[in-house]
Amino acid sequence: MGKKILVQRAGRGGSQFKSPSWRRVAPLRYVQFSEEQLKATIRGIIKELLHITGLNAPAMRIVLENGEEMYLPAVEGVYVGKIIEFGPDARVEPGNVMPIGKIPEGTMVCNIEKSVGDGGRYARSSGTYGVVMIHRDSTTLVQLPSGKMVEVDSRARATIGIVAGGGRVEKPFVKAGSKYHRARTKAWKYPKVRGKAMSAYAHPHGGGSHQQGGTPVKKNAPPGQKVGFYGSKCTGRGCVRWRAQQAKTQQRQQA
Structure with missing residues (x-):
């Protein structure tokens, strides 16, 4: 037989085939804001840059003015103590989060929401980014890391900058043991x-x-x-x- x-x-x-989600510190996603908060500019501070087992990009822990915490993929150029702005009037700087309809065309962005409020779906892996191409009436055309063009709601949020940890795939595993331990986390x-x-x-x-x-x-x-x-x-x-x-x-x- x-x-x-x-x-x-x-x-x-x-258990052998279950993804070890219990090793993750927290999901990397935007917190939900109320309608009033979405119109204003909310500030937060990066308290910690950390590595989460199984994720290939570093994460940043942000504490907002109202005491809420969120974890997001860290972008190149941020540091502990940097002020992060959330809102339509935020400055176009690495780490700041804005509605994609308010981001100038040609800007590199990451952690792009596929639909409004989903917390981020596109361009989240280390070293990746999307490019804001064209703004239309209520949608924005974005080029993804694969080169594919997608249309998202202009109210969907995105982070300015490139996800940190680029160049990871350029280093070979060299030893089978290294790949074994990598496979355990993934x-x-x-x-x-x-x-x-x-x-x-x-x-x-x-x-x-x-x-x-x-x-x-x-x-x-x-x-x-x-x-x-x-x-x-x-x-x-x-x-x-x-x-x-x-x-x-x-x-x-x-x-």
Whole structure:
């Protein structure tokens, strides 16, 4: 009898596959303000810059004038003791939070709200930022780190600046142990063995005298069976011949 593959075991849940959210200090998001507070400029002070396990960017703990606390992704150029302004009349400086409709075009921003009051959804990873492109009647066009353009409500909040911790991905892990400990904090499964490298009882792609690409799985298969290629339109030697014929046809047309 075969054993359950990783996808199926992960789908059942359990402590092994649960993200360790209890290690997080607090969610990094904007606090909710009342309608009156949104119109005024509220000030806060950065009390602490800290690392939160499992997050790849440093965080800043901000205490507002009214005593409320919030944690946000730290941006480049901020420091402990810096005054942070929240509101439509805030200055365009790193760390300040404004409605995106009030931020000048071409400004680099981060922790952008997808919808008003959601606390921030876009450009939150270390070294990332979005660019304010065009202001329209009630929406603003923003370019995300991926290059994709999205339209958000002009009342959605964003932080001026670039998320701190840039260049993190440029340093290699070097040792498998480093990646192992990183995976523990992120709830990744590491190391991952290829299905075709397993025995036949352990995976649909396993077994055989030689390693080959596994048989494609149907598109309407249940989630636990969807491993490797599924719903492939073109497979095997016939696919290679078809591609070669297509290439020859294109060459003749160009000639």
